[in-house]
Each structure stands twice: as C-alpha cells, then as structure tokens.
Amino acid sequence: MKTRDKILLASLELFNGRGERNITTNHIAAHLAISPGNLYYHFRNKSDIIYEIFLEYEKLVDFYLDIPEERPISLEDLTFYLESVFDGLWSYRFFHRDLEYLLDSDRRLRQDYREFTNRCLDAISRIFEKLADAGIIQPQPDELRSAMSLNVWLVITNWMAFLKTAHALEESTSLTLTELKQGIYQVLTLEIPYLTESYREQVMALREKYRPRLPESVEMTGSAGG
Amino acid sequence: MKTRDKILLASLELFNGRGERNITTNHIAAHLAISPGNLYYHFRNKSDIIYEIFLEYEKLVDFYLDIPEERPISLEDLTFYLESVFDGLWSYRFFHRDLEYLLDSDRRLRQDYREFTNRCLDAISRIFEKLADAGIIQPQPDELRSAMSLNVWLVITNWMAFLKTAHALEESTSLTLTELKQGIYQVLTLEIPYLTESYREQVMALREKYRPRLPESVEMTGSAGG
C-alpha cells in the first residue's frame, strides 16, 4: 500500500479511536513509523488529510443513499438504508465529534459538508415519500415531511455522541457497532405513529430487533447492585 | 465583581463565542487584562473553570425542569419548559460543542453530566406523562415514552450544532437566539401525531410561531436566483 493511503487509513483509525483533537500529525507519523517530513510530503497539512477522509465518507454515504427513482422501495430497502448510514457513521465516527471545529478551520469542508447535509436531508425526505407510495407509512404534507426528515437526521447524527456521553460505561470501554445500531430503534420510533395498519406489525418487529438489550446502558444513579 | 466571577463570566463569553478549543487560559487572562498567574490563583486549571461553568448550567436547567408533582401542567407550562431549555442551551452553548472532549478530560464532569442527562430524560418523560394526564397528548406505554423522550433530547441538544454546520450563512454571521428557538418547532413536530383532537389546533398554532421564517436557512444547491 502506498504511503499516502497508509496515512489516510492510520489517520482515520487514530481519529476514530482518540478524537481528532488528540491526534497530531506527529502521532500519525509515529504510528506508521515514518517521519513527519514524509507525512508532509504527501499532505500539505492536517486539514488536507481530514478533507480527503471526508470525501471518502461523503462518497460512501452518497452511494448508500442513492434512492431509486423508478421502482418502489420495500421494508428491506429501509433496513438497508438505516444499516448503511449507521455503518458509515461508525467508520467515520471521529468526524461528527469535532464537526464544528473542523468546519471552522476549513472553508472547503464547510461548504461541502453543508451540501452533503442537504443531500442527506433530501434523501431522507425521498425515502419517506416512497415509503408512503409503498403504503408503509401514511403520506404527509411536504412541510411535515421536511421537519420529520430533519428530526431523523438530528437523531442519527447525534446518536453516537449521546452514547459516548450518557453511557454508563467508563471511557475505557469503547462503543460497539451493535450499540450504535440501537440508533435505528430510535429512528424507527419516530415513524411509529405514521405506520399504516398493514405494515405496523412488521415495522414494529423490525424495530424490536434493535432494541437496547441492556437497559442499564442509560441507567442513572440506580441501585449499585444492578 | 470579584476576579473569580469575572473569570467565569469571561470564560463563558469567550467559549461561547469562539469555542472552548480556541480559547486558552492566556486568552481569558488577556481579555480581562489580568495576569495568567492571577487566573491560576483562582483556578487550578482550565478544567476547573469549565467544571464550575457546567455546575451553573446544570443548576439552571435543573431549576427550569423542576416538574410540579401535584398540579397538572398546561400548554403554557410546556411553552415555558421549551423556551427555558433553549435559553439555557443558548447561554452555555459552548458546552455541547466540545462535549466529548470535555468529558474525556474530566472524570467529575463525565459523571455529573451523565447524571444530568438522565435527570433531563426523566423530566422530559414526566412532561409527556403529565401532558397525557392533562389530555393534551394521548397516553403512551412506558417504553414508547422513554424512546420518545430520548428523541426529544437528541433533537434539542443537536439542534444548535445543526444550525451552525448546515446553516447557509457564513461563519462570520453568528447565530441568533431566535434561530435557535426554531428548535422548538422541531420538538413540537415530534409530538404532532400524539396530540388529542381537543388540543391539536392550539399546539399546531404554537408550533407555527417557531416556524423558520426564511426557508433558505436550510436551502440547498437550489436555484441561484432565489
């Protein structure tokens, strides 16, 4: 593998593991056992590394969220969309963590991310539309559909932060992909009231699959013995 | 005003304005025209400053979210809760921005914040319960109510980040409290399907008040002509 690609891969790994803020270019170089100079031969600066990683992320999500225009969508499609989006979120999880700082430091990234967000919101909205076409949910007026799409987006993008901050586990215990996907449970919760009678049971069963196994994950001051 | 309080106030102001990550203790001291040594006489380190600011924030929100046990709650109460929570979020808006890093750097803060989150979730859940008691929304089974409360929390705490990142405006144009409160529109969107017939119109009218005035705020690549 080319050094350039190794740098991108190692950066992503380190960023995901310890947060972009805690990882310096020297860390990345040391992790790969290359010199800082070598790293800076391949990338002008840290921002450029992050930007390229974002482009990968963007490409991945855009690929997943390519909603077919002709054919109707099914419950399987919905499952695929949700699973894929959370997979993407997991693979590039450092990104949303320091999002505001990253966007403040890089104009290109800021602009691209804004467009990316809007594409995602459109995709979510189209999914709602097609779910209604397929008779899975009741059709909604445009305005409600956009507001709901936005709520879905907020839940999806904030789910990981919630887990990491409100989680009962200590910092050492890292998150698992399974826990992350409990976000799907939350997203499906948003759709419950709009389900049609004919699909209600199926969707509720799907949702049940993602239900948090250990309720203690959001446990409070609760009994220590638990 | 005592130097100690001035430090807390200036820190909050600077953190809110430019992000905790971009503000050093030296910045804070310079802003107040005091010496770094003076600052460190009053606070052991930067974390301690942040921790004390969090305690204020916590106190404020706990005060607002003190749900009365005896009397039923009204729509006015709901409005008050929403307005207050977003006011709090606004006043301490730096906090959620760098949340993960802050919690990673300070165990006390991590623990306290976790409990704080759980108290908030409980409060939201109790509000739902009492809204149902008051006949404003339909009663929900416990499990659905917790999942919905969590969604409300996710929307509330992520709303600001969304505005700052997806906003069409440039970085220089700062957020206004009015824009922030459009988050109330999003929260009320979550409740729409559960409204009772007798209150539907009133709540929809309330929601309308917070509707984003300029739809361009979430505008996409849309027609340049506007």
Add this chain to the structure above:
DNA sequence: CTATTATTAGAGTATATACTCTAGTGAGTC
C-alpha cells in the same frame, strides 16, 4: 503599627504542535 491573609503582576518554563528544510535513497531511463 505589626502580622497575616487574600490577591495580583509578570516573567518564566516544560512540553507540544504544526510544519519546514536539507539531504538524501532507490528504481527506472537514456
């Protein structure tokens, strides 16, 4: 006044951070 305590200034420090500069190496080409 004297002694004590709270507060402040301001220079200083160890470390980190993002990044630069010079000097190469090794594979291929003519």
Add this chain to the structure above:
DNA sequence: GACTCACTAGAGTATATACTCTAATAATAG
C-alpha cells in the same frame, strides 16, 4: 554512468499552551 523523479528520514523551528514561581501589593485583624 549521468539523470530524473517519486519518495523518505530526521533534525530543526516558530509559536502556542497550560501552568509555575517569586515577589509585590491591598485588605484586614489585633
């Protein structure tokens, strides 16, 4: 062998960051 060119090493640098130290000043108590 001379030359190019992608790639790499490693020491070095300017600046920033969080924080410390010493000494001085203001406030207060006896």
